[in-house]
Amino acid sequence: MVQGGRRARRAGLVGALWATAELTVTVGVVVLLLVVHQVWWTNRQAAAAAQDRVQALERSWGRDPAPDPVGPPDALGPSDLPEPAATVAGPVPVPVPVPGSAGTAGPGRSARPAAGPPTRDRAYAVLRIPRLGLVVPVAQGIDKRAVLDKGYVGQYPGTAGPGERGNFALAGHRNTHGEPFRYINRLRAGDELVVDMRGRRYTYVVGKILSETTERDTGVIAPVPRSLVKPDQGYGEPGAYITLTTCTPEYSSKYRLVVWGTLKSS
Structure with missing residues (x-):
C-alpha cells in the first residue's frame, strides 16, 4: 500500500511537471510569435505601405521629384502646405509639441494665410536622406496610430512648414512600424536632408546632433531650436x-x- 501510494504521488508529480513544461513552451512560442509580429511583420507592412504612399504622391505630382527653382521661404502660399493640427491624440515616442498654432507669426517665423482644416494623417511631402538611402512620406501630426505606426514621418503641430523660417520639426519611429529613423544616429554634419513637395524641393544641411535628451525637452522643436535640458x-x-x-x-x-x-x- 505504501509503495503504491508513493508511485501514485510520483506519477502525479511527473504529470504536473510535464504539464508545466508544456505550458511554458506554449507561452514561449506565443511570446516569440508576438515579438516576430511586432519587430518584423509590422516593419514590412509599414515600410511597404509608406513606399506605396511615396509613389502615389509622386504620381499625383505628375513627375519624378527633381530640384525646382525655389523662392525665399516667405514665398510659400496657402496651397503649398496644409496647416498642422492643433492637438495630438495619444502618446507619442517623441518630445511633446511646442505651444502655438500654424498660420500665426512667432519667434523666427513668418506669417502666412491659414490654409483651412488639414487632413491630419495625409502625407503631403517626401523626406529623402541620401546618406541613409531613406525615402519616406511626411504627414501632418505625430499621432501613433494615424501617422507614425504607418511608417510615416510626422510633423509636430505648430511647427514651421518646409522652407519656412522657423523649425520644420519631424518625428519618426526608431524601431518597429517601418522604423524610418532607425539610423539617423549615423548622420554627420554636412549631410543633406531633402524635402520634396508638389513643384518644390527644399534641401537642408545637417549642422548639429544631440545624442540624448529627455522626452520633455520641448526646446529642441522650438522655432529657434535649443535644448532646455x-x-x-x-x-x-x-x-x-x-x-x-x-x-x-x-x-x-x-x-x-x-x-x-x-x-x-539656393
Missing part, C-alpha cells in the same frame, strides 16, 4: 531649421535623439 546644445538665432527626433537607445523610449539642420541657400 542641455542649453549649450542648439541654435541662438532665427533661421529656417529642420529637426528630426526619435527614441534612443534602440528598443527603448527612455531618451530622445535629435538631429538639426539648416536650409541650404
Whole structure:
C-alpha cells in the first residue's frame, strides 16, 4: 500500500511537471510569435505601405521629384502646405509639441494665410536622406496610430512648414512600424536632408546632433531650436531649421535623439 501510494504521488508529480513544461513552451512560442509580429511583420507592412504612399504622391505630382527653382521661404502660399493640427491624440515616442498654432507669426517665423482644416494623417511631402538611402512620406501630426505606426514621418503641430523660417520639426519611429529613423544616429554634419513637395524641393544641411535628451525637452522643436535640458546644445538665432527626433537607445523610449539642420541657400 505504501509503495503504491508513493508511485501514485510520483506519477502525479511527473504529470504536473510535464504539464508545466508544456505550458511554458506554449507561452514561449506565443511570446516569440508576438515579438516576430511586432519587430518584423509590422516593419514590412509599414515600410511597404509608406513606399506605396511615396509613389502615389509622386504620381499625383505628375513627375519624378527633381530640384525646382525655389523662392525665399516667405514665398510659400496657402496651397503649398496644409496647416498642422492643433492637438495630438495619444502618446507619442517623441518630445511633446511646442505651444502655438500654424498660420500665426512667432519667434523666427513668418506669417502666412491659414490654409483651412488639414487632413491630419495625409502625407503631403517626401523626406529623402541620401546618406541613409531613406525615402519616406511626411504627414501632418505625430499621432501613433494615424501617422507614425504607418511608417510615416510626422510633423509636430505648430511647427514651421518646409522652407519656412522657423523649425520644420519631424518625428519618426526608431524601431518597429517601418522604423524610418532607425539610423539617423549615423548622420554627420554636412549631410543633406531633402524635402520634396508638389513643384518644390527644399534641401537642408545637417549642422548639429544631440545624442540624448529627455522626452520633455520641448526646446529642441522650438522655432529657434535649443535644448532646455542641455542649453549649450542648439541654435541662438532665427533661421529656417529642420529637426528630426526619435527614441534612443534602440528598443527603448527612455531618451530622445535629435538631429538639426539648416536650409541650404539656393
